[in-house]
Amino acid sequence: MDDVVGSVVALARELVRTPSRGGIDDYGPVLSLLERWLAWRGLPHRRLRDPEGTTVGLLVEIAGGLPGRWWTLDACVDTAPFGDASAWSFPPAAGDVVDGMLRGRGAADSKTAAAVFCHLAAEIAPRARELHGGLAVLLDVDEHTGRFGGARAYLADPGAVRPAGVMIGYPGLDEVVVGGRGLWRCVLTVHAPAGHSGARRETVGAVSRAARLVGMLDEAELPRDDWPLPPRLTVTAIGGGEGFSMVPDRCEIKVDVRTTPGFGLAEAERLVRGVVTAFDAAVPGPRPTGVDAVAAWPAYRLERDRQPAAALLDAAAGEGLAVRAKVAGPSNIGNLLAGEGIRATAGFGLPYRGLHGADECVDLAELPRVYRVYRQAVRQLLGAA
Template identity: 30%
Template sequence: MPAARPDEFDVEVDDAAVVDLAARLVRLRTVHEGPGDVERPAAELLAELMRDFGWAVTSVEAAPGRPSVIGVVDGGRPGRTLMFEGHVDVVTEGDPGSWSFDPYAGDIMDGRLRGRGSADMKAGVAAMLHAARAVELGGFAGRIVVGVLADEEGMMLGAKRFAADLVAGSLAGIDRIDGVIVGEPEGGEVCPVAKGAIRLVITFTGAMAHGAMPWMGRNPLPAIAAMLAAIADTQHVLRAAHGDHPLLGPICLTPTVLQAGDLEQINVMPATATVALDIRTTPAVVHAALITQLADTAGRIAQDAGLTAQVTVIDDRPPVDTPVDHPVVQAMLAGHRAATGADAVIGGVPGATDGTILTRDAGLATVVYGPGGKWIAHQADEYVPVADIATCTRAYVAAARHFLGD
């Protein structure tokens, strides 16, 4: 594949190097599946490449064996600081038999880079790293931070650690960040908004009893049924009040996990029953009020049944709503236009990204844009078009130059 013409962005982009890096990353099975060296093989590869470029590189463990890699590129002149952000942990491939090829092939067939993590989001990581290098070689003012943060597919521990360190002023070579481009796959859309997410668990506790003598205990299972009905009612009320967000769609309160006692003991009435919720919100929803409402509802249901209720918030990620006129959004729109010759569609992220945490915990302005289809993530036969990788790399170059100046 030819490099970009120098007159396009006044810098050259090596398409072959970008795709090669993405393919090498895909071949590494960096599956988020609990403790262990999940990101380490990919993190070491990226850190070595960044050091070869001459960047200042820091590796920070968000959890044991879970390193984030942060590269800082100094333009040598005062100016803004732009961050490119991504992750290299991936979800499991699931049943390999559901794939029509090796989940970690990292090969190119019919113009597609194939394999788990190709779209979500190792191609984006490769694109942002090489885009930063291209901008550096062309000369710029300010700084570029390339952050590959751990545990995005889990509790986003890398983003939380990075945000905390930034607020504390303990990140080497980084005193501020003026805008963040998150490289998640969005099908060519520039996404300044993202849904919020609340993960919570509601547990009802009664008293165990023999299934033949239920009057000797207090059964929490009917309370779960009542709670499920109340959750559906709450979702209906919220949707009626706020409607669908034009970029994010509907508010969703989705029960995802049900658990009650020992499923093998059919003759035992359990003492506890639990429902877990994955709640996805739009900027119209006040999270604290919704959590309080659900807790009050669970409390009333429990009281009526002679039970106790406990609501545990596992994580609370507010929606992202970066103004379209913010410089980082305008830069990404300009970058897409420069790379494609067309105006970008302004879209929304259906799930949360690390950008959600960077906005929540550090007040950073974020926008999401990256190679690959918007809905391909986490599916079998994951792929990313090679042409998307090249286009996105150029868009990142142009966005950075627009944001930082040259």
């Protein structure tokens, strides 16, 4: 086990030392690093491409010799931005180990998980004939942009076997995410007459109208239900105008609504459109406010005894870990998978600090147990002796 753990750490360090910030860095170097590692071990893998032909992930596929369902381990290898590098006490791409902590952007989210999953694939592959179904390992990028390009390419790939469930390797030793609020997002376009700010006749511009609409959205009442987290409506951005002297004729508002089973996608859209209709009646403009939906994912929840949650939670309990199943507020790839009818867990990994902030790092002391938990869960799912 010590040899495996050492090899996992070595690969994770290389990955952290290879910057792959979502939407900022070229993903080629980090994917090439993984390709070399997989090829050297003879693991069957191929590139996944988006509709423009850009490589957005690697897919390892290990087919069992016996009939059964396929399961997927997923870890993104792009990362959040560094933010203010001066706020870090070490270089953001350090990739070193100090006092048992692997340090650097991506150590927690989710390059260490990618290293673990690669090693699990290498361990399982020689015994593939004994397995039921199959195991896929998805190493995706374009996750931190919110586009989930790698995951979407996987789901759209006609050659990939659709899995019965996915375990997403986000960090955290005491919780497994088995559900999440859904989301409905839109862009509202507010219109007004254009004019000059110094004109004798006052013109109410689009920004001023939009500010009134933001207030009405903030005051909108949302219902409550017995879901672990309540619905929420948040205005996340507003933009319009080009200078000081011109009263703008257009302003855009971005709205994020988090949904639940009792307040779903249709209800979210109906609420926002109702507020917009009332706004246009109270503060008339030259034309109605535009409502353009840009994303919609359903809320989901996987019961404790359903796979792959049961296998992961049982394996954790077998290692003496008290792991709680939870419903998350933030969205993740699990929501995207739920929209495709695929069960997903997210989380369970190493203890961490600085996720998406300064001084991101993970505690390697728990790496042997985390590795054993995933190994046992995968063996249970594949019916391995």
